[in-house]
Amino acid sequence: MVDVPAAMDRHLEVLRCRSDGSLIIGASRLTGRYWTGSLWHFQDPSVAPHVEQCTAGVQTEAGIADLQLVNDNQLIVASDSGAVEMWQLSEEGESFQALWYSYAHDSTAHTISVAPDTNTAVSGGADATIKIWDLETKLAMKTLKAHTDTIWCICCNPMDKHVFLSCAQDGRALMWDTRKEKAACSLGKGVIGGVPTCITWSPNRQTDVTIGCETGEVIMLE
The missing domain is CATH 2.40.10.480 (Thrombin, subunit H)
Structure with missing residues (x-):
């Protein structure tokens, strides 16, 4: 060893x-x-x-x-x-x-997730930016900005390499589709009462999302 x-x-x-x-x-x-x-x-x-x-x-x-x-x-x-x-x-x-x-990030890179093709990864950090990585070229292909504070968690969809989730200190949870002109849409409007710190897809239904908040609350969205 x-x-x-x-x-x-x-x-x-x-x-x-x-x-x-x-x-x-x-x-x-x-x-x-x-x-x-x-x-x-x-x-x-x-x-x-x-x-x-x-x-x-x-x-x-x-x-x-x-x-x-x-x-x-x-x-x-x-x-x-x-x-x-x-x-x-x-x-x-x-x-x-x-x-x-x-x-690639100006401050701590807090979270990273790998897409199902294993050639793409998505990272997020304290600089409130999201980076999409090509793991073959070792380059950040794109920088996405929608959050206004530290990004705590990113989770790639296990079935679709273009879709992923993010949540941040700004109190928002977003769903992204890099094929669309408007990449991000907001999740759980009026439902999330605290800062979302973790987010994931349901293993049984890939359209269902579960969010965990700093308050201890768990929110399930369909």
């Missing part, structure tokens, strides 16, 4: 399971004035987060805000530095390698 960090960072930000049942953890900690982070792989999730029993681990230059699996061996990370980063886990699962990164 390649050298791993000596300790697990205090804040466990993200957990993702691979198809073989192993676990990826994204973690962060505040060191002085700055956040640092780490990525971990546990072949046996039951031993997490014990560092001495991890399969792989690597320190990152900034805190991990979010991560998604592109496939079983590649993951895309949204970081506190505003960067979007692509990492590769070796076939043996024993080391991480940084493939590329891009500082």
Whole structure:
């Protein structure tokens, strides 16, 4: 196993399971004035987060805000530095390698989601912008602006690469379709009573949306 960090960072930000049942953890900690982070792989999730029993681990230059699996061996990370980063886990699962990164957001990149074609990703951040990424060219193809405050969550439709959801500190939840001239439409007008902090599609009906708010309220929309 390649050298791993000596300790697990205090804040466990993200957990993702691979198809073989192993676990990826994204973690962060505040060191002085700055956040640092780490990525971990546990072949046996039951031993997490014990560092001495991890399969792989690597320190990152900034805190991990979010991560998604592109496939079983590649993951895309949204970081506190505003960067979007692509990492590769070796076939043996024993080391991480940084493939590329891009500082597309002016502040923390809080959220990232991968479209079902796995060639497109969508990120959102504290700069209130949404970036649409071409993962083959490693470029942000488009910047979308409709929110006026920090974007907390983005969720791509699992069946349609052109459609995704976003929610933000401005109190709005939006549905986007990049094929349409007016890309965003508002969801839950008059229903959302607090700041929406997470949003997802129903696994059973891909037109149904569930929103979670900072008040603890859960809103289901059809």
